[in-house]
Amino acid sequence: MSIKHVLFILTNTAEIGPNQRRTGYFFPEVAHPYEVFAEAGVAVEYASPLGGTPPEDGYDESDPAQLAFRNSLAIRRMANSRKLSDVDVLDYDAIFFPGGLGPMVDIATDPDVKRAVERAWNGGKLVAAVCHGPAAFLGITLEDGTPLVRGRKLTSFSNDEESGYALADVPFLLEDALRAEGAEFYSTEVWQEKVVVDGRLLTGQNPASGGPLAKAIIEALR
Numbered sequence: 001m002s003i004k005h006v007l008f009i010l011t012n013t014a015e016i017g018p019n020q021r022r023t024g025y026f027f028p029e030v031a032h033p034y035e036v037f038a039e040a041g042v043a044v045e046y047a048s049p050l051g052g053t054p055p056e057d058g059y060d061e062s063d064p065a066q067l068a069f070r071n072s073l074a075i076r077r078m079a080n081s082r083k084l085s086d087v088d089v090l091d092y093d094a095i096f097f098p099g100g101l102g103p104m105v106d107i108a109t110d111p112d113v114k115r116a117v118e119r120a121w122n123g124g125k126l127v128a129a130v131c132h133g134p135a136a137f138l139g140i141t142l143e144d145g146t147p148l149v150r151g152r153k154l155t156s157f158s159n160d161e162e163s164g165y166a167l168a169d170v171p172f173l174l175e176d177a178l179r180a181e182g183a184e185f186y187s188t189e190v191w192q193e194k195v196v197v198d199g200r201l202l203t204g205q206n207p208a209s210g211g212p213l214a215k216a217i218i219e220a221l222r
Contacts, residue, residue, distance in 0.1 A: 003043055004221045007092040008033075009116065009136070010048045010081060011102030014055035017169030024055030026100035029130050029210040030078070031069035033096065036214035042221070044074065045092070049110045051083030057100050058207070065211075084112045089120040094217055098210070099131025099157065104170050108135035121148060121200070126220055130204035130213050131157045137201075138177055150182030153198040155205040158187040 008030065016023045037044050048054050061067050069075055089095050095116065097107060107113050117140050120127050129136055134156040140148040157165075159175045179185050187205055188194040194205035195212045202220060204213035 003041060004093045005043045005045065005091070006037060006094045006096055006217065007087065007089060008044060008046050008078075008096050008098060009084060009107070009113065010046060010054040010078070010098060011100060011105070011107050012048050012050040012052070012054060013102035013105040016101045016105055017166075017171075019169065021101065021166070021169045022057065023101035024057045025098045025102055026131060026207060027056050027059040027066055027069075028063060028207050029098040029100065029133070031063070031066040032211035033098070033130075033214035034069055034072075034074055035065045036211050036218065038074070040218050042218060046078040046081040047084045047087045048081045049084050049106055049112055051081055051086075053079040054081055055102065057102070084110075084116055087116075089116045089125065090123045092120075092125065093221055094126035094128060095120045096217065097129035097133030097136045099129070099133045099207070101132060101166055101169060103132045103135045104172070104174065107133065108138055114140055117148070124200070126200050126202060126217060128202040128213060128217050129156070130210050131206050132174055134178060134203055135174055138181065147181040149178055151184065152201055153184045153186060153196050154178065154201060154203040155186050155194050155196045155209075156203060157206055158190065160187070161190045161206060164190065
């Protein structure tokens, strides 16, 4: 196949909640998908609502994929992420939202994010997200007025996972919010791999699902 291009859209939020919990994008949810895309020869570029260097969380240097990404040219490019409003998502084959708690603040509500998802979806592109990344899909309505997620199969970080992780910090429960917009929500045991593909909408449940989701995106690109 000709070279495919995926746009990672990252959070700019560095803290969340009443206790000012430090956050950002969740490092393995960038590093693991990047590793899969790089091995497959898929080009990755980076954007964020504000541009610049996205804040990070959850780095584990004992994970070879994370260590490799930490020392890569890719993370240097990500440090100069493009401002999302300056990017046309139709220049890419897929858009992908990594998780972390940060997306629950800006990705969940940012108007440029909503425009990007709508434009990518209406333009026939793949739209993907992992963990808290599916917050990007909230509040998006299709041309006929129905929510993007209504009647669509998807997953995200589950209520069960949140109750043991960041219940005191998040402004809402992502699973509940997606269900409220009519999504057919699927999840597995906490912290276990789960990927759901519904046509051009591809989602992963949690950090363990980032690499497998990237593999599903590659399959869909083919």
